[in-house]
Amino acid sequence: MKTYQIPVSNTWWLKKKSYFFFVIREMTSLFVAGYCLFLLVFISKAAESQQAYTELLVSLKSPVSILLHLIFLAFILYHAITWFNLTPKIMVLHIGEEKIPDGLIAVSIYIGWLAVSLIILWIIFGG
Amino acid sequence: MAQSKEPVIWMLFSAGGMISAMVFPVLLLITGFLLPFELAGDGTFERIHVALKHPLIKLILFFVISLPFFHWAHRFRFTLVDIGLKHVSLMITVCCYGGAILGSILTIIVLWNI
Amino acid sequence: MSESIELEIFRYCPEKDAEPLFKSYQVPFREDWVVLDAINYIKDELDGTLSYRWSCRMGVCGSCGMMVNGEPKLTCSAFLRDYSSGKIRVEPLQGFPVLRDLVSQMDDFINKLTKVKPYILRNENGEKQVEEGEYLQSPAQLAKYKQYTLCINCMLCYSACPIYALDSEFVGPAAIALAQRYNMDSRDQGRKQRQEVIAGHEGIWQCTFVGECSVVCPKNVDPAAAIQRAKVSSTMDFFKGIITLGSKE
Numbered sequence: 001m002k003t004y005q006i007p008v009s010n011t012w013w014l015k016k017k018s019y020f021f022f023v024i025r026e027m028t029s030l031f032v033a034g035y036c037l038f039l040l041v042f043i044s045k046a047a048e049s050q051q052a053y054t055e056l057l058v059s060l061k062s063p064v065s066i067l068l069h070l071i072f073l074a075f076i077l078y079h080a081i082t083w084f085n086l087t088p089k090i091m092v093l094h095i096g097e098e099k100i101p102d103g104l105i106a107v108s109i110y111i112g113w114l115a116v117s118l119i120i121l122w123i124i125f126g127g
Numbered sequence: 128m129a130q131s132k133e134p135v136i137w138m139l140f141s142a143g144g145m146i147s148a149m150v151f152p153v154l155l156l157i158t159g160f161l162l163p164f165e166l167a168g169d170g171t172f173e174r175i176h177v178a179l180k181h182p183l184i185k186l187i188l189f190f191v192i193s194l195p196f197f198h199w200a201h202r203f204r205f206t207l208v209d210i211g212l213k214h215v216s217l218m219i220t221v222c223c224y225g226g227a228i229l230g231s232i233l234t235i236i237v238l239w240n241i
Numbered sequence: 242m243s244e245s246i247e248l249e250i251f252r253y254c255p256e257k258d259a260e261p262l263f264k265s266y267q268v269p270f271r272e273d274w275v276v277l278d279a280i281n282y283i284k285d286e287l288d289g290t291l292s293y294r295w296s297c298r299m300g301v302c303g304s305c306g307m308m309v310n311g312e313p314k315l316t317c318s319a320f321l322r323d324y325s326s327g328k329i330r331v332e333p334l335q336g337f338p339v340l341r342d343l344v345s346q347m348d349d350f351i352n353k354l355t356k357v358k359p360y361i362l363r364n365e366n367g368e369k370q371v372e373e374g375e376y377l378q379s380p381a382q383l384a385k386y387k388q389y390t391l392c393i394n395c396m397l398c399y400s401a402c403p404i405y406a407l408d409s410e411f412v413g414p415a416a417i418a419l420a421q422r423y424n425m426d427s428r429d430q431g432r433k434q435r436q437e438v439i440a441g442h443e444g445i446w447q448c449t450f451v452g453e454c455s456v457v458c459p460k461n462v463d464p465a466a467a468i469q470r471a472k473v474s475s476t477m478d479f480f481k482g483i484i485t486l487g488s489k490e
Contacts, residue, residue, distance in 0.1 A: 002255040003338035003346050008406045010211030016311070019403060022451045026206040032147045033199035035155065036192045036230060040237045042158055043188065046172070047179045047241040053172050060163035069159030076155060080148035086450065089466040090473055097384045117153035124157055125167045126174065133446040134479035137472055205449045209407060 028079035031072050084109045136201055136224075143198025146191055185238045189231075196230035199223075244270040246321055248279055250291065251332040253339050261339070263330075264288070276316040276329060277305055280343075293343040300459055303395030307343055308332040313400035313457045334400040336409070350396055353412050356438050357420040362431025376428040389422035389467055391460040398454035398464050410443045414454035414464035417445060421467040424474075440475045448472075 013019040045056040059065060087109055088102035161167045178184050200223040207223075208216045245267045253261035266287050268279040277295055284291045295305040298317040305316045310330050321329070337345035361376075363369075369376065398414035405411045420439050424432045439445055448468045455465040 001340065001346075003340055004253050004255070004261055005338055006333070006335060008335075012403055012406065013210065018453055018456065019451070022403075022453075023206065023210070026202050026449070029199040029202035029206075032143075032151065032195045033203075033226075033230070035147075035151055036195050036199075036234075038158070039154070039192055040234060043179060043241070044237050046175045050172055050176075053176070057163045060158065065163070066159065069155055073152065073155045073159065076147065076151045079144075080152055083144055083148040086452075086469075089463070090469045092466065092470060094381065094384055096381045099384065113149055116149045120150065120153050121157070121161075121167070123178075124171060124175065125161075126171075133440070133442075134472075134476040137446065138476055202449075209403065209449070213407070 025078065025082050028075045031075040032079065035072055035076065080113070084113065136197075139194060139197035140201035141198075142190075143194035143196070144202075147195040147198060150191060151195070179241050185241065189234055189238055192234045193227075193231035196227040196234075197224075200227035246270045246279070246324070247328045248276075248283065249328060249330045250280075250283070250343070251330075251339075252291075252342055254290075255341060270321055272322055274321045276307075276309055276314070276319040276321065276331065279321060279329070280316060280331065291343070292341045301393060303393035306334050306395045306397050306400070308335055308400065313397040315395060315397070315459050318459060334396055336399050336402070336406045337396070347396065349409055350394070350399060350413065350415070353416040353438075354394070354419065357412070357416050357435055358431060359419045359423060361423065361426065361429050362434060364430045367430050378427055382427040385427075386422050386425035389418050389425070389462055392419055392422070392462045392464075393460055395459065397457045397459065398462075401453035401457040403451055403453070404447055404449065408443075408447065411447045412438060412441075412444045414468065415462075417448075417471060418462055418464035418467040421471055424471075436475070436478075439471055445471045445475065
């Protein structure tokens with residue numbers, strides 16, 4: 001039977017808003033990996049000497065560093081928020097017949113996120 | 128054998144995703160703004176410097192950095208294939224997971240030399 | 242005469258056309274009409290050669306799925322009044338070969354549906370005799386999989402899925418959701434048999450959780466969630482397998 005194959009172009013992700021934001025979400029992984037590399041630099045400087053660490057902090061005050069941090073923060077926040085919002089879909093819990101609403105699970109995860117962030121701030125800066 | 132390997136890769140991807148989502152935003156605030164501009168007090172060098180020498184901290188840092196590398200590898204690999212690079216998908220797979228392995232080795236080297 | 246609306250319809254006649262083309266038709270605009278009503282009007286009054294599938298016209302049979310202005314929709318549930326641009330483009334479902342006009346070839350989906358064994362499977366000695374009565378199930382056990390029973394096999398999810406569009410080997414949202422419907426059914430014992438298809442290379446692991454399948458599903462089956470849960474359970478199986486292997490030695 002002769003059939004017609006509707007062609008799919010490589011720019012499929014530009015055709016619909018939801019597809020575009022999906023690709024953006026996936027591309028946040030680049031910024032995750034980039035920040036991992038930065039963390040390695042930060043750790044080596046902080047472990048090296050007071051001078052190396054201070055020099056690093058000075059360079060982090062530059063406009064380039066601030067801009068990069070803002071860009072990375074934006075993309076990694078997008079990763080975090082989309083990740084937390086999707087987690088209730090994976091963690092489905094029932095109490096008897098009732099399914100625990102997605103919103104409730106998401107709220108718990110966000111509270112956990114806040115808690116982890118506060119703990120890290122406490123570890124770095126102290127009580 | 129792809130059937131038996133996938134769960135492991137997916138677990139690494141998941142763990143890396145959860146860790147980077149939970150921990151990286153606050154770290155970005157810290158390294159980008161709080162520390163350079165001393166917005167939360169100064170004198171943290173001693174705390175960080177001493178903490179980094181602790182083996183438990185090193186172990187935690189290993190996972191906090193290497194697992195997100197694997198998160199990137201898995202996600203980036205699928206995205207590149209979907210954007211139209213299907214014909215070189217084997218090379219992409221090797222480069223991505225290879226990159227994550229290299230990143231992990233680099234992490235071990237950095238943490239070892241502290 | 243009251244207003245009219247333009248429908249741009251994908252036409253393909255394999256006997257005559259090398260390539261498909263779009264034909265425009267002016268259809269009366271009625272507040273209560275759906276796209277299917279407009280297409281039926283075209284067939285009845287304007288162009289009897291138009292081919293398309295439909296049946297229940299009330300959103301339960303899954304026959305009338307088409308792309309309406311680029312979105313997979315059941316044409317019996319897409320109201321003309323929601324398309325204020327005055328022009329509606331109707332195409333066959335994306336991802337499937339076109340047989341003629343708006344009729345797509347469903348074989349790939351049907352094959353996959355068959356492969357996931359969408360029926361209760363019992364172990365060799367697990368089959369109850371009729372005289373022993375039914376398999377009992379509590380409301381709580383039903384609640385676990387009920388959402389996945391709602392699938393009407395309309396294939397809108399396949400049309401929305403970019404992974405399926407790029408690689409038709411992918412098992413796809415509905416087939417996996419239906420496998421999960423049985424895997425999570427307390428009366429079923431067939432999970433292992435379905436794993437080869439579900440957890441195979443073209444199964445759940447190809448899914449990158451775009452999530453569009455769940456967005457377009459007219460029955461709120463949420464196949465995307467079904468797939469992710471399958472990833473979790475397959476991963477737990479994998480590690481259980483490793484642990485039990487270790488304890489056997």
